[in-house]
Amino acid sequence: MTETVRGCWELLRMSWRQHPAKLVLAVLLKTAEAAALPLAAPALGALTDAAVARDAAAAARAAAVAAVLAMAALTLGHFAHVAYFELGEENLLAKDRELIELVTGAAGLAHQERPEYADRMQVLRQELRRTGSSSMEALLSAFGTAVAVAITAVLLARLDPWLLLLPLAAVPPLLLGRTAEARLARAREAAAQSGRRAQHLFDLAIDPEAGKELRVGDLSAEIRDRHAALWRSATGILWSAEVHAAALRVAGQVVFAVGFGAATLLVVRDAAAGRHSVGDAVLVIALAAQVNQQVAVAVSLLRELQRVARTLADFRWMRAVYARQEPPAPDAAVPDRIRHGIRLRDVSFGYPWTDRSTVDGVDLFLPAGATVALVGENGAGKTTLVKLLCRFYEPTRGRVELDGVDIARFPLADWRSRSAAAFQDFLRPEFVARTVVGLGDLPLVDSTDAVTAALHRAGTHDVVDQLGDGLDTTLGVSLPDGRQLSGGQWQKLALGRGMMRAAPLLLVLDEPTAALDAEAEFELFRGYAANAARVADRTGGITLLVSHRFSTVRMADLIVVLADGRVAEAGSHDDLIARGGRYAELYRLQAAGYR
Numbered sequence: 233m234t235e236t237v238r239g240c241w242e243l244l245r246m247s248w249r250q251h252p253a254k255l256v257l258a259v260l261l262k263t264a265e266a267a268a269l270p271l272a273a274p275a276l277g278a279l280t281d282a283a284v285a286r287d288a289a290a291a292a293r294a295a296a297v298a299a300v301l302a303m304a305a306l307t308l309g310h311f312a313h314v315a316y317f318e319l320g321e322e323n324l325l326a327k328d329r330e331l332i333e334l335v336t337g338a339a340g341l342a343h344q345e346r347p348e349y350a351d352r353m354q355v356l357r358q359e360l361r362r363t364g365s366s367s368m369e370a371l372l373s374a375f376g377t378a379v380a381v382a383i384t385a386v387l388l389a390r391l392d393p394w395l396l397l398l399p400l401a402a403v404p405p406l407l408l409g410r411t412a413e414a415r416l417a418r419a420r421e422a423a424a425q426s427g428r429r430a431q432h433l434f435d436l437a438i439d440p441e442a443g444k445e446l447r448v449g450d451l452s453a454e455i456r457d458r459h460a461a462l463w464r465s466a467t468g469i470l471w472s473a474e475v476h477a478a479a480l481r482v483a484g485q486v487v488f489a490v491g492f493g494a495a496t497l498l499v500v501r502d503a504a505a506g507r508h509s510v511g512d513a514v515l516v517i518a519l520a521a522q523v524n525q526q527v528a529v530a531v532s533l534l535r536e537l538q539r540v541a542r543t544l545a546d547f548r549w550m551r552a553v554y555a556r557q558e559p560p561a562p563d564a565a566v567p568d569r570i571r572h573g574i575r576l577r578d579v580s581f582g583y584p585w586t587d588r589s590t591v592d593g594v595d596l597f598l599p600a601g602a603t604v605a606l607v608g609e610n611g612a613g614k615t616t617l618v619k620l621l622c623r624f625y626e627p628t629r630g631r632v633e634l635d636g637v638d639i640a641r642f643p644l645a646d647w648r649s650r651s652a653a654a655f656q657d658f659l660r661p662e663f664v665a666r667t668v669v670g671l672g673d674l675p676l677v678d679s680t681d682a683v684t685a686a687l688h689r690a691g692t693h694d695v696v697d698q699l700g701d702g703l704d705t706t707l708g709v710s711l712p713d714g715r716q717l718s719g720g721q722w723q724k725l726a727l728g729r730g731m732m733r734a735a736p737l738l739l740v741l742d743e744p745t746a747a748l749d750a751e752a753e754f755e756l757f758r759g760y761a762a763n764a765a766r767v768a769d770r771t772g773g774i775t776l777l778v779s780h781r782f783s784t785v786r787m788a789d790l791i792v793v794l795a796d797g798r799v800a801e802a803g804s805h806d807d808l809i810a811r812g813g814r815y816a817e818l819y820r821l822q823a824a825g826y827r
Contacts, residue, residue, distance in 0.1 A: 236410075236534070239541025243323070243363075243371050250322040254315040258372055261312035266376025268305035270383040272298050273518040280514045316372055320365030327363045327547065331356070334550050340557045341624045346584060349553065351424040352546055354431075358420075359543040362536070370536040377530055384519050384526070401491025402527040405484030409531040412477035413538040419473030423466040430462035481531060488527050559626070564641040566650050570600040570737055570772035572635045574621070579630035581616060589628070590616045592797040598776070598790070601768030603760075605777045605785035607815070608794035614778045617794070618742045621776070623647060634737075654690075654730025656743035660722050662708025665699055668725050672732030682732065689731040689763050692724035731763070735770045742778040782819040791815065 247255045275298035282291035381402075433455050576596040582589040591613045598604050606614045619625050620632060623644060631638045639647060652672065661668055669686060670677035680703060687693040699705035699715065708714040717725075727744055741760060764775035779785050786805040793801040793808070793815045800814050808815035 235545055236538050236541045239544045240371055240374070240537060242544050243367055243540065246323050246326065247319045247368065250319055250326070254319050258312045258315040258319065258368070259375065261308045261315070262372040262376040263379050265305055265308035265312065266373075266380040267383055268301045268308070269522055270380050270387065270519065272301035272305070273384075273522065274387060275301060276518055277514050312372065313369075316368040317365040320363075320368035323368070324361065324364035327360060330547065331360070331550075334547075334554055340626075341619065350428060351421065352549065354424040354428040355420055356543060356546045356550070358427075359539060359546075362540045362543055366536065367540040370533050370540065373529065374533045374537060377526055377533065380522070381526055381530075384523055388516070388519055401488045402523065402530065404487040405481070405527050405531050406534060408480040408484035409534050410538065412480040413535045415480075416470075416473050416477050417538070417542050419469050423469040426462045426466040426469075430459050430466065433459040433462065484531065485528075559623070559644050560640060562641055562643040562646075564637050566642045566646045566737070567635060568771070570635060570774065573600045573602070574598040574639075574738070574774060575633045575636075576617075576620075577631050577633065579617075579620065579627045579632060581620060581625060581627050581629075590797050591620070591627075594630070594797070594799055596792060596799055596802070598774050600772035600774065601765075602789040603764040603775045603777065603787070605779065605788035605791045606794060607779060607782055607785060607791060607818075608800075609818075610780075612794040613797040614794055615742060616797075618653075618740055618776065618778060621738060622651060622653065622740060650733075650737040651740070652730055652733040652736040652738070653740040653742065654727050654744040655740075658723060658726035658744075659729075660708070662714060663706075664703065665696065665705045665707055665725065666703035668707060669703075669728040670732065672729035676732065683728070685734070686731040687724075687728040689734070690724070690727040691760075692727050695721050695724040695728075735767060735773065737771055737773050739764070739767060739773060739775045740778075741776065743780070782815070793818075 244255070275294050279291055279294035279298060282288075282294055437452075437455055437459070575598070576594050579591060579594045579596075580589045581591045594613075594617070606617060608614055616625075620627055623639065626640060631640070633639065634642075659671075661671065663671075666680060666683050667677055669683045670679065672686065673682065676682035683703060684693065684696075687696065696702050698721065706714045707717060709716050723744070730739070730741065730744065760775060760777065764773075767773040767775065777785055777788060785791060789804065790802060791805060791808055792799060793813075795814060801808055801811065803811070809819065810816075
């Protein structure tokens with residue numbers, strides 16, 4: 233219940249920040265709407281007594297009051313809806329913005345590579361709309377219901393103190409409803425992983441690139457069967473929870489029904505004995521019917537508010553996850569030029585979900601101005617080292633130093649602004665081609681000259697000639713006039729994007745040519761070596777190449793061979809071949825494959 237109250241308070245604060253006047257207006261209108269029906273019950277009782285006494289004037293006055301209150305109960309909510317609907321939509325947009333800022337604004341990648349984060353995100357995406365107009369309606373209706381219950385209790389107490397027990401009969405339905413919603417919340421979390429995996433299979437089924445392999449391999453039926461099995465698993469968990477929750481809610485309503493019947497019998501008996509008027513009996517029956525409705529509404533509203541509160545709690549959990557990734561306060565400035573180089577001192581790192589180190593005790597020096605190649609088999613730790621150098625993660629042990637200064641001491645934004653990268657798993661943003669490339673250096677995103685120069689540095693300027701409108705070509709199938717590109721064309725644009733920063737201190741090319749053939753990769757890497765020499769002359773910048781193809785990195789100044797997260801060998805191509813070690817063995821194996 234504490235979390236629900238906290239969620240309601242957070243909703244109120246959000247709405248107040250959006251528009252205080254609309255919030256006050258909505259509260260007043262919903263409160264008046266909720267109070268109207270309980271206040272109409274005494275008017276009905278007075279009308280009944282006046283009719284029995286044949287007092288036409290009193291009956292007319294009571295009828296007029298009852299009619300006005302009934303009209304208020306029927307119409308005020310519609311006017312309140314205008315105000316709280318707009319507030320709810322503004323709240324939803326605010327939470328949408330917050331979610332985007334949280335996901336994209338985190339310092340590192342740890343949150344996106346953790347299964348529990350993915351499960352929580354799956355639930356959050358499904359429940360996010362609950363922070364919109366429906367949450368405001370539930371919150372204001374809950375406040376109005378509380379006012380209505382208070383008025384009802386006062387009216388019942390005036391007739392007979394024992395009737396105050398009737399609202400107490402609403403407590404079991406509320407408590408059991410809370411228990412039911414908690415069970416459903418646990419079920420949604422338990423079903424999230426199966427739901428997420430089922431969504432992945434659905435995305436595969438509708439992805440045009442995956443569609444080719446699905447059909448050639450006759451995998452469509454397999455995908456459908458696996459998708460159905462996962463959804464059966466998810467819906468089975470949810471259905472079981474829904475059945476148990478329904479049973480708890482029914483039990484609560486039965487308790488209230490017993491109290492409702494007892495209260496009605498008590499007043500009818502007193503009316504028959506002459507201790508109350510016929511109008512009092514009508515009043516109690518009308519109030520008891522309203523209490524029954526108030527209980528049903530309260531249980532439904534509590535369920536909705538619990539789900540909203542849970543969603544807001546997920547936001548708080550995510551904020552805490554991101555806060556833990558905030559780098560330490562910087563106390564050093566990123567230099568304009570590398571004088572000596574980057575040194576990794578006893579660097580180890582293990583991902584949070586594993587119990588082993590992916591990188592273990594790496595000692596390595598990357599000289600200023602050098603072209604360094606990282607090679608090794610899958611799982612050797614190449615990409616993990618890249619992540620550490622880009623500060624997507626911080627080492628669990630050891631330090632990464634630039635000219636003797638731990639790079640963790642630099643402002644993260646400044647370090648990133650002096651780095652450039654092209655990755656194997658590159659972005660495919662559906663914008664015009666100029667923007668797709670220009671995103672690599674935002675201040676120059678719309679500069680045709682800068683984009684053209686970047687594509688020339690990358691050696692991929694030919695891709696623009698293949699586009700109908702050149703750099704003004706809209707890319708992507710989600711747009712009506714968008715042009716679909718091949719994987720190689722997308723990768724060439726991504727390589728140009730990685731070259732937008734003309735003079736970085738660190739240029740990372742992590743498997744950047746995986747979609748290209750070996751000959752094209754060799755030619756591009758030869759161009760990158762020439763570009764690296766230019767960058768080295770301007771800033772002492774280091775170019776880091778990562779590749780599985782040993783033949784394409786032989787021009788590197790330093791080749792580092794990784795195995796099981798450690799540096800197995802390091803040296804020039806000729807030195808490593810002469811040693812006859814791991815590099816020489818793998819080089820000859822690959823060379824034999826191309827003969």
